[in-house]
Amino acid sequence: MRITEVETILVSLPEIRDIGDGCQDLLIIRIHTDAGITGLGEVHTNALAAKAVIEAPLMSVSASGMGRLLIGEDPRDINRLWDMLYKRTSSYGRRGLAIHVLSGIDIALWDILGKSLGVPVWRLLGGARRTGVPAYASDLDPGDPAALIDLAQKHVANGFRAMKFGWGGLGTDVKGTVRTVAEIRKAIGDEPDIMIDLGFAAPLEDAIYLGRGLADHGVFFLEEPLDPDDLEGFARLTAVSPTPIATGEKESMLRPYLDLMDRGGLRIIQPDVARVGGISETMRILHAAEARGVRVIPHCWSADILIAATLHVLAVARDAPYLEFNATDNPLRCELAANPFRPVDGIVAMPEAPGLGVELDEEAVERYRVAV
The missing domain is CATH 3.30.390.10 (Enolase-like, N-terminal domain)
Structure with a gap:
């Protein structure tokens, strides 16, 4: 061939x-x-x-x-x-x-x-450890606390067991961000996991404030609170934050993740299969993380080809807490696949067809x- x-x-x-x-x-x-x-x-x-x-x-x-x-x-x-x-x-x-x-x-x-x-690709990677993975609804901050609470309630009603909100105004006012998350927690109850994504780096002092304040409301992780290259800052933050810190979507190749884990103290990393070097390099990152007891929750804010590639990696991982699932109504996310992936009761099933298990809707x- x-x-x-x-x-x-x-x-x-x-x-x-x-x-x-x-x-x-x-x-x-x-x-x-x-x-x-x-x-x-x-x-x-x-x-x-x-x-x-x-x-x-x-x-x-x-x-x-x-x-x-x-x-x-x-x-x-x-x-x-x-x-x-x-x-x-x-x-x-x-x-x-x-x-x-x-x-x-x-x-x-x-x-x-x-x-x-x-x-399926997961068979070539050694065989699946699971038939499906929980998805968290990943969404953008609409910029209004009331609208954000409505979004959270919508995701719970749609069967998601976890959700992440990011960008927008989150993190610009750290005290206001903690108050907003408290209101979200009150509105959706104690069971669903909440993640917060700042998108851009905040001052270390603000990140520490958020790490402490968000812990009171059971936030699953705080994402990208610092510059990706600020390993010293991450080390200081992870040492004092009761809220787990996650980062890594902007990295490529294995070496930066070794630095994040070994020098930055990260216990959750977020490689993007379509940025780090594909399935091949993601597997090398996964194995390095597993050897250190670090959780891998890949970044996956895109269409069904990336979702499929990410699912094959999560199928073989020892620990697969969540699949990030873009919950916006962006047509590039929703319309390009002939056989799109959709959560059922908050779970996305692993592909079973040969290869990635996804094909394009050519029209x-x-x-x-x-x-x-």
């Missing part, structure tokens, strides 16, 4: 707004083979920039576009191809955008391998596809 084409599909909402929704445009990767098997991947980054990384020409032995490197290769040689793409883009890659693109390619290669063998893709 040989790769014949690396197709890029850029989809976008008609209007991109300056808000904390990273699912307003997407780059889907579809890898074609001479065996008639195609693999799907998704890149969670700036979609147009990612497309350029795939389609760029050869500039030097260590600065090539990725697409041309894959033509004629056997897509089942995932480890070798991963290393080759990393090496051949090392002058401009090694972290960030290039690794985001490599992530989407890696996901598509796993899809092809599973389809070629007639098994929906064409509605949002952008020609570039």
Whole structure:
């Protein structure tokens, strides 16, 4: 089996707004083979920039576009191809955008391998430890405490056992944030888990205040309260915060997670399969975390291809507390898959079909596809 084409599909909402929704445009990767098997991947980054990384020409032995490197290769040689793409883009890659693109390619290669063998990806990763995983409703702060409480009650009514709110105004007024969370807890009761995502870094003193104040209301974790590179700050925060601290969605590759765990004291990390290096690198991160007793709750704010890839990782993990599930009505999140994943009583079932177990709704893709 040989790769014949690396197709890029850029989809976008008609209007991109300056808000904390990273699912307003997407780059889907579809890898074609001479065996008639195609693999799907998704890149969670700036979609147009990612497309350029795939389609760029050869500039030097260590600065090539990725697409041309894959033509004629056997897509089942995932480890070798991963290393080759990393090496051949090392002058401009090694972290960030290039690794985001490599992530989407890696996901598509796993899809092809599973389809070629007639098994779901989780079978190739060693077999599932569970048939489903609880989903938490991940939503944006509407900027009004009353509206936020209404959203929380809506998610409980829809069967979610946990929910996360972020960006908006949360964290800008730390005392007000604690009061708002107290009102949410009062409105939904003691059972559902609540997570809070600041989105942007706060001063360390504010993060410590939130870590202490939110603990009184049973917050499951406080996400991204500090700059991703502030390892000393994370070490100080995790040492005193009774609320668990989570971070990691902006990282790529294994090494930054080793720093977050070993130097920053993090006990919850959040790798994004479509940013860190795909399923392959996420598994390396997962194994390192498991060896340290650190929980892995992946970042997964995107469409069904990323949900599928994340589910396969969670299927084999020893500990899988939650799947992040984008609960907004964004059509890129809701309409692109022919067989979308949906929670039932708060649980999302593991894929059973070969490969990733997700296929595109071609008509929906064409509605949002952008020609570039």
